[in-house]
Amino acid sequence: MTNKYSSSDNCPFLLEPAGKDYLWGGTRLKTEFGKQIDINPLAETWECSTHKDGLSVVASGKFKGRTLQAILRENPDFMGKHANNNGELPILIKFIDAFKNLSVQVHPNDKYAKEYENGQLGKSEMWYVLDAAPDAELIYGFYHDITKEQLKKSLDEGTVEKYLQKVKIHKNDTFFIEAGTVHAICKGALIAEIQENSNLTYRLFDYNRTDKNGKKRELHIDKALNVVNLKGSANPRQPMRTLKYRQGVATELISRCKYFQVWRYIINTECTRQLVNFESSENTFNVLLCIEGCGIIFLNNGETLNFFKGDCIFVPANASEIKIHGKGQLLVVGC
Template sequence: MINKRECWIYKPFLLKPAVKDYLWGGQRLKEDFGKETDLELLAETWECSTHPDGPSRVASGIYRGKLLSEVLKEHPQYLGKNCEGLDELPILVKLIDANKDLSVQVHPDDEFAKYHENGMMGKTEMWYVVDAEKDAKLIYGFHHDIKQETLKNALTKGTVEKYLQKVKVKKDDVFFIKAGTVHALGAGILVAEVQENSNLTYRMYDYGRKDKNGKERKLHITKALEVAELKSSIEPRQPLRVLKYKRGMASELICRCKYFQVERHLLNTEECREMVAIQTEESSFKVILCLKGCGTLLFGKECINFFKGDCIFIPAKSIPIKMHGYAQMLMINC
């Protein structure tokens, strides 16, 4: 039980993301999602992150201005029982605007990262496609089994593209990218990404591009070859998704793995004129990422107005929450 005198600290709060200007980024996160930055290109916003390479900050409430990592170190109980013993987020939530093709890359699993990367976490991730241009594609594994030596030669000669499996992408698609899967987002795709709390990426091939200083970006071929799954990948099919309805809200589970669970929620209280209760849990925090529309989150006598692109952190054991508005959002927990 929460002491009533301590109840005030178990409240939701808005987050302000860290921003990244990788060379393949564009303008959509600024123009369509209201992200404020002086960066010329905006490739990624790390919406909910305690990773030192891009920590997000609290943007509302009593912790406003503090790093999320600082708040969770002070209050590790916000993470919930499933994260007992941790004082940082086990996940990272991003928005990604692939205005140009991303590099062909692969991520290590936890075991490899722990042994070879000083105890870091590996990186399994999922993408929810927020929008995609007509004929947009992503890379997902190989057409056929490939030998390590063949792959190495292809990477060296710049002929690897003929071995890669390209998959058509459309809005609302979901892709689960297990550690070890060779992959890349293609130009014209905007995704919400949920992943392990890791920034380990082994870049295999980058089309010979140069950065703003005129240098080719570093490749990590040796490590990539050690962790890459070289067997052919079945072209990913969209999972069966079942919408569940309650008054004012429809929801569906779009991804569940050992690291995180992601649901898509469609909020619409315009006709029913009632607020929708959001269940809070002792087992895990929740993260809400608004992808469309706007609404209001009410807790006690306080509220948070949220809009497209906003991200909200809800501590485990949070005080009761209700919501109203017209919005599409992802809800993430561990």
């Protein structure tokens, strides 16, 4: 079906991401998620972003070719209760392809970032595991309490890994990484990340790697030591999740915190004429991230929008009612 667009301003629209070529990335975002970005490796795609370090661009409809940030500044009602943010979304959504281990790192909280990083937001984040190699794992906190002096010494001596808690991961797992938690995504993981709108990362350890120019990447040990939670972390267990079924769709809440909520929609309307009603969050925008399959969005004015695996769709807060037909899975993010 061909996409059709009218002059309506508040229709959902596709986004085109910014890409990042960090040294640990791979090729799966290109080969499996259809990302046509001419950089190699393609480590991350910033799917829905108003952050200056990687702006998303509108890829369909009336606003095609312009940055999401610019459109939201001109149309603050698209953001609902966040309309006074001058076009800055409170969240940032990414795909991450970890072909190699990411650095061991920590993020500051809002209070520290505001005071010491020129008023920026801190960074709490949630990971949804799209796929994982049989031996894939992540680093989540410390096995037991550690002092700042012990941590500093282990970083100086290159022995910090013995303190880091490693957790096996599997497809469909979810993890919430609160600011201050030492962490790392390890090789073999494909992740969807929903986070605060921040790019503040303090690297503690980077396996003594060098970049394409032969230089070691910068570490931020002093800042990291100021914000890291030194308490031992409980082994993160998967939360109880309940699928709710209705004709053509099953839904589940997979993460909720003060910054965002994330649902998973499993859609299958191939054998029914009943389209799925999309129930948006109250008085706020929503973001739809297609993680499997494909489908069509129908608006009540007769417009349609096709989406495929890897696509990201912004739904304005004042959008008209939409219905969905297809077979696949969506992460639905609101805040």
